[in-house]
Amino acid sequence: MAELSVQDIIKPENLVYEKTKLMTDKTLSYCPGCGHGTAHRLTMEVIEELGKENDTIGIAPVGCSVLAYEFMNIDMQQAAHGRAPAHATAVKRLWPNKVVFTYQGDGDLAAIGTAETIHACNRGEQIVIIFINNGIYGMTGGQMAPTTLPEMKTSTSPFGRDVASMGYPLKITELISNLPGVQYVSRQAVHSPAAARKAKRAIKKAFQNQIDNKPGLSFIEIVSNCNSGWKMTPNDSNEWMEENMFPYYPLGDIKVDGKLIEK
Amino acid sequence: MGELKLMKGNEALAEAAIRAGADGYFGYPITPQSEVIEYLMAEKPFDRTGMVVLQAESEVASINMLYGGGGSGKKVMTSSSSPGISLMQEGISYLAGGEVPCVIANVVRGGPGLGDIQPAQSDYFQSVKGGGHGDYRLPCLAPASVQEMSDFVPVAFDLAFKYRTPVLIIADGLIGQMMEKVELFDQMPRLTDQEVIEKYPWATTGKPKGKERRILTSLDLDPHKLEKHNQHLHAKYNEIKENEVRYELIDTDDADYLFVAYGSSARICQKSVKLAREKGIKVGLLRIISLWPFASDVIKEFTAKGIKGFLSVEMSMGQMVEDIQLAVQGKTKVDHFGRVGGVIHSPEEVVEALEQKIIGG
Amino acid sequence: MTEEIIIAGFGGQGVLSMGKILAYSGIMQEQEVSWMPSYGPEMRGGTANVTVIVSDERISSPTLTYYDTAIILNQQSMDKFEETVKPGGVLLYDPNGISKHPSRTDITIYKIEGAKIAADMGNTKIFNMVVLGAYLQIKPIVKLENVIKGLKKSLPERYHKLIPLNEDAITQGMKNVITT
Numbered sequence: 001m002a003e004l005s006v007q008d009i010i011k012p013e014n015l016v017y018e019k020t021k022l023m024t025d026k027t028l029s030y031c032p033g034c035g036h037g038t039a040h041r042l043t044m045e046v047i048e049e050l051g052k053e054n055d056t057i058g059i060a061p062v063g064c065s066v067l068a069y070e071f072m073n074i075d076m077q078q079a080a081h082g083r084a085p086a087h088a089t090a091v092k093r094l095w096p097n098k099v100v101f102t103y104q105g106d107g108d109l110a111a112i113g114t115a116e117t118i119h120a121c122n123r124g125e126q127i128v129i130i131f132i133n134n135g136i137y138g139m140t141g142g143q144m145a146p147t148t149l150p151e152m153k154t155s156t157s158p159f160g161r162d163v164a165s166m167g168y169p170l171k172i173t174e175l176i177s178n179l180p181g182v183q184y185v186s187r188q189a190v191h192s193p194a195a196a197r198k199a200k201r202a203i204k205k206a207f208q209n210q211i212d213n214k215p216g217l218s219f220i221e222i223v224s225n226c227n228s229g230w231k232m233t234p235n236d237s238n239e240w241m242e243e244n245m246f247p248y249y250p251l252g253d254i255k256v257d258g259k260l261i262e263k
Numbered sequence: 264m265g266e267l268k269l270m271k272g273n274e275a276l277a278e279a280a281i282r283a284g285a286d287g288y289f290g291y292p293i294t295p296q297s298e299v300i301e302y303l304m305a306e307k308p309f310d311r312t313g314m315v316v317l318q319a320e321s322e323v324a325s326i327n328m329l330y331g332g333g334g335s336g337k338k339v340m341t342s343s344s345s346p347g348i349s350l351m352q353e354g355i356s357y358l359a360g361g362e363v364p365c366v367i368a369n370v371v372r373g374g375p376g377l378g379d380i381q382p383a384q385s386d387y388f389q390s391v392k393g394g395g396h397g398d399y400r401l402p403c404l405a406p407a408s409v410q411e412m413s414d415f416v417p418v419a420f421d422l423a424f425k426y427r428t429p430v431l432i433i434a435d436g437l438i439g440q441m442m443e444k445v446e447l448f449d450q451m452p453r454l455t456d457q458e459v460i461e462k463y464p465w466a467t468t469g470k471p472k473g474k475e476r477r478i479l480t481s482l483d484l485d486p487h488k489l490e491k492h493n494q495h496l497h498a499k500y501n502e503i504k505e506n507e508v509r510y511e512l513i514d515t516d517d518a519d520y521l522f523v524a525y526g527s528s529a530r531i532c533q534k535s536v537k538l539a540r541e542k543g544i545k546v547g548l549l550r551i552i553s554l555w556p557f558a559s560d561v562i563k564e565f566t567a568k569g570i571k572g573f574l575s576v577e578m579s580m581g582q583m584v585e586d587i588q589l590a591v592q593g594k595t596k597v598d599h600f601g602r603v604g605g606v607i608h609s610p611e612e613v614v615e616a617l618e619q620k621i622i623g624g
Numbered sequence: 625m626t627e628e629i630i631i632a633g634f635g636g637q638g639v640l641s642m643g644k645i646l647a648y649s650g651i652m653q654e655q656e657v658s659w660m661p662s663y664g665p666e667m668r669g670g671t672a673n674v675t676v677i678v679s680d681e682r683i684s685s686p687t688l689t690y691y692d693t694a695i696i697l698n699q700q701s702m703d704k705f706e707e708t709v710k711p712g713g714v715l716l717y718d719p720n721g722i723s724k725h726p727s728r729t730d731i732t733i734y735k736i737e738g739a740k741i742a743a744d745m746g747n748t749k750i751f752n753m754v755v756l757g758a759y760l761q762i763k764p765i766v767k768l769e770n771v772i773k774g775l776k777k778s779l780p781e782r783y784h785k786l787i788p789l790n791e792d793a794i795t796q797g798m799k800n801v802i803t804t
Binding site: 267269295380436437440441442443444527530531533534535536537607609610611 | 644647648650651656657658659660661663682683684685686687688689777778
């Protein structure tokens with residue numbers, strides 16, 4: 001087979017994949033191998049496919065995805081650490097016809113912002129929360145997170161997370177799924193094409209719930225890797241995630257149409 | 264003439280929020296201002312004007328709800344008292360940095376810490392010097408009557424949107440809990456969603472078709488860009504200083520001495536002026552209305568005209584007095600008299616303090 | 625005209641609402657008014673007091689050291705406020721429950737058997753209106769018709785049927801106040 005030139009490759013008929021126009025052209029600041037980029041893209045694809053690019057307001061957190069607004073090509077606010085659900089609560093209540101979501105990491109959502117998370121869920125705010133759980137504080141350099149696994153080493157648990165003194169990994173997703181204000185809860189991953197496809201379906205369902213004016217909050221957890229923080233190669237981190245994170249944080253729907261899924 | 268009512272300051276503030284066409288109130292109960300949210304909940308403003316009222320889980324949530332609401336171009340407000348306002352400081356700093364308009368009322372109580380629930384004015388530094396981190400200022404209005412608790416709400420909203428900044432209303436437990444006659448202004452219309460979109464192109468209301476998206480953030484990792492942003496904020500603050508100084512002069516024409524006071528203290532000083540004048544002491548009152556920007560130029564003028572001394576009367580150990588000293592530059596006598604911890608000075612002891620600290624001192 | 629009044633007694637005696645009705649009456653005749661209560665936990669079952677000022681002019685300090693009139697309804701308040709009446713001023717009290725009667729000679733002291741009269745009228749809740757009537761007999765700063773208007777303003781609609789009873793109580797207070 002003859003070598004294809006670049007010009008041959010980029011012919012329109014060869015197009016198999018196009019970046020959503022709701023992602024900006026700015027180079028992602030995430031580490032190579034990190035799941036954030038995929039999670040961003042899936043979220044933006046969903047908003048584009050639902051035709052809501054002119055009606056969506058996103059709230060960025062503090063953490064690795066603090067700069068989400070640089071990459072997501074929609075109107076966005078950047079919240080103080082943990083407070084994104086408070087922003088989203090007000091935006092949605094004052095603009096009930098708009099689509100409102102937060103995008104938050106585990107430190108933001110499950111540590112400093114626990115109160116805002118639980119109370120937004122409990123009030124049944126009609127918003128979407130996209131929660132990226134990588135079990136570590138990435139941006140500040142790999143400190144222990146509320147979701148860090150037992151015995152897992154981080155820069156603030158250098159001998160491993162000792163649950164007796166440091167507490168247990170917080171299953172915030174299971175916690176909030178028990179609240180009547182929550183409509184839909186699903187835990188997904190984005191480390192493989194198959195997982196990403198499933199995750200996208202879940203994200204789409206979450207946004208569709210809001211557009212369909214279904215009562216309550218839709219919550220998507222994405223279990224992700226942090227190869228830099230975990231000090232592994234991207235591939236190793238994905239394997240480690242499958243072996244260690246998934247048993248503790250099992251994937252799949254947890255609550256659908258306001259009903260907990262029997263396991 | 265508007266509707267006359269006998270109302271608590273807190274109730275007047277709440278009613279004024281509805282009438283000013285506010286879109287949302289987000290708050291958390293704390294004495295001595297819980298009547299604000301109680302009144303709003305009882306009044307069902309959602310039925311009256313479509314205004315949203317929400318009891319948040321904390322003051323931290325309330326202030327960040329203001330960011331969400333104000334950031335999307337809506338007129339939003341919260342109220343609290345000292346400890347709650349301390350909790351809000353992070354959010355206030357973000358609001359100032361992100362240039363998000365909103366109104367925050369502080370019905371001040373005794374501190375520090377949990378303090379007590381009685382009136383105080385010990386949050387002056389926190390209010391006017393920037394209570395949170397970073398280099399920012401907030402316009403700050405101090406009502407001295409129930410009437411002004413009502414009247415200052417639309418003024419505060421106007422300032423907030425004119426300059427894209429959070430605006431403080433600083434009252435105290437006395438102004439909040441006291442009832443007085445108040446003439447309510449007529450209902451102002453809320454802006455429609457379309458009006459908000461047209462009027463506030465910076466607001467995150469959904470990316471307009473064919474236009475750039477809007478981002479509200481206080482983050483800029485590039486030091487040079489952040490320096491520029493700070494310079495931009497500073498220029499805005501200078502404009503506010505130029506245009507928004509508010510004060511009232513009472514019996515100052517022939518005055519040898521001036522009380523300088525705001526809020527409840529200014530009310531008490533009005534009585535002290537009468538008592539002192541009965542004794543033959545020519546004293547007047549400079550009532551500070553905008554704590555920031557501060558009426559420094561007025562104080563400079565009085566100093567130049569040969570006023571013999573200023574007594575700052577505050578329910579604090581001496582905070583505003585520092586701004587008076589800065590304006591006076593040592594050219595005449597300046598002293599402070601204050602009661603604290605929720606103790607309110609009597610009009611008589613204010614006169615005694617003038618006699619001892621300024622006239623005889 | 626400026627009348628500076630302290631009303632003090634137990635929480636539950638209607639101290640605050642008496643002040644409120646008086647203030648509302650002032651508004652009805654286009655006067656300036658202020659009503660400043662002691663507030664906080666002490667109100668819950670403890671002593672309550674309120675400073676009411678009715679004036680033809682802009683009101684200066686809403687909290688005061690000395691008063692034109694003190695209306696005193698329990699012993700603790702007597703201990704605290706007898707000395708705060710301006711020389712030449714008025715002290716009105718209900719002797720019910722008072723063990724140490726006022727002794728100043730530079731003020732005029734009046735008595736009203738408010739609790740007893742209210743009980744005789746079959747409704748202890750109108751006690752404060754009896755006392756208000758007594759006060760208005762001594763110092764008719766507001767017209768009775770404006771008090772009735774004030775009552776209408778300050779009472780929820782569902783209590784308006786009680787206004788005639790309140791009016792009777794005020795009249796009884798006016799008739800029965802005595803100087804000591």
